[in-house]
Amino acid sequence: MSLKDNAHVFPYCPFCRAGMGVRLEGGTERPACPECGFVQYLNPAPGAAVIIRRGKKVCLVQRKFEPKKGMWTLPTGFMEWNEDAPLAAAREALEETGLVVKITRLHSVESGLLPPDIPVLVVFFQGKETGGQMVAGDDAAAVGFFDLDDLPGPIAFASHLKTLNSLGKEIL
Numbered sequence: 001m002s003l004k005d006n007a008h009v010f011p012y013c014p015f016c017r018a019g020m021g022v023r024l025e026g027g028t029e030r031p032a033c034p035e036c037g038f039v040q041y042l043n044p045a046p047g048a049a050v051i052i053r054r055g056k057k058v059c060l061v062q063r064k065f066e067p068k069k070g071m072w073t074l075p076t077g078f079m080e081w082n083e084d085a086p087l088a089a090a091r092e093a094l095e096e097t098g099l100v101v102k103i104t105r106l107h108s109v110e111s112g113l114l115p116p117d118i119p120v121l122v123v124f125f126q127g128k129e130t131g132g133q134m135v136a137g138d139d140a141a142a143v144g145f146f147d148l149d150d151l152p153g154p155i156a157f158a159s160h161l162k163t164l165n166s167l168g169k170e171i172l
């Protein structure tokens with residue numbers, strides 16, 4: 001995607017309010033302020049997700065909001081500024097499912113796209129329930145444990161579908 005078509009490029013410098021230009025840096029064109037020198041680095045947004053199992057079943061949440069409202073994902077969300085990935089995964093699990101989860105191991109790392117146009121990097125973990133009570137919260141419309149061959153609905157993101165498939169059963 002060219003900078004011209006990228007809706008995430010600042011039209012004006014957030015520091016000095018001059019109109020943003022373009023600077024060539026290491027062979028890559030980047031939005032840059034001609035007045036104060038601010039450079040806007042555009043990077044994928046990091047997120048974390050967690051695989052929680054009850055026997056062969058896996059915990060999925062239904063999205064309450066767009067994008068992909070009504071579709072299903074593993075508990076997931078963006079990392080906050082001061083979090084590492086396991087902390088973000090456990091926090092999102094608690095917020096969306098009501099379950100207290102201990103992150104046990106790294107499962108996989110996938111690139112993806114949050115519609116319409118945000119590239120993301122999602123760190124998938126495995127986790128174990130240690131407490132809490134299952135209730136759909138935050139941006140989840142519903143939560144439950146489901147067999148991999150009897151999912152409640154379509155999976156919202158390709159990275160999540162790939163991860164579910166990696167659990168041993170091909171879906172879709």
Ligand SMILES: [Zn+2]
Nearest residue numbers: 013016033036
């Ligand atoms: Zn500036």
